[in-house]
Amino acid sequence: METLECLDLSRNQLSGEIPKSLAHLNFLSVLNLSYNNLTGKIPLGTQLQSFNSYAFVGNTQLCGKPLVECPRDISNDSTTDRGEGNIFEEDEGFITLDFYICMAFGFFTGFCGVVMTLVLNRSWRDSYFNLWNNIGNWMYVTTTIYVTRFLE
Template sequence: GKIPIGTQLQSFNASCFEENSNLCGEPLDRKCPGEEPTKSQLSKTNGGDESSIFLEALYMSMGIGFFTGFIGLIGSILLLPSWRETYSKFLNTLILKVFKWWKQ
């Protein structure tokens, strides 16, 4: 039969109901006979809606951009002696300014 809709039973995970093959409805993927599929079931079968695809692409591009920028900066500092020297001077100056400010 259909799992009743209510706050108590809906708080359980789908794994709690999976052993009982006679149950159907949310939160299970099995729909009850004569029932229209829910939005969550439709999104699982259709591969998600447009906003989830957009968010997935956004997060993927953010990760690729961060990785590329990080490797580009670290690679440049490690491979180019002039960049390494400039970065070292910058850090030394910054640390000295912080120590002077801290002592005040």
């Protein structure tokens, strides 16, 4: 069954959750589970998330990627654990709200570290601005030489 390429189980009055083993069908190129009574979250895996939402249409109690949002009764049960307005699963992926918060905090800390070092340490500040002054002078001289050679 691992080499299955096409699976159409639409309008079969299936009920319950989608088996997690379906997420491991690597060769599956066509999937249609529409208009059944499937419930719960779509199992995570590279295969099931690659299909568009039309493969799952008509399953009102089904949620998770590639579907946009979960029904209200499922989201209320899931969000009481973490106290947030949206469903956040631990295995959803690397980029989450916590990732963005940590990234912003890291940028702020690094930026303030560099700026405060330059503000408080006069010799480093002079060296830093001297470096940029030398780079600017080098760029000006190099550009002038190339333009002069080009015009001759």
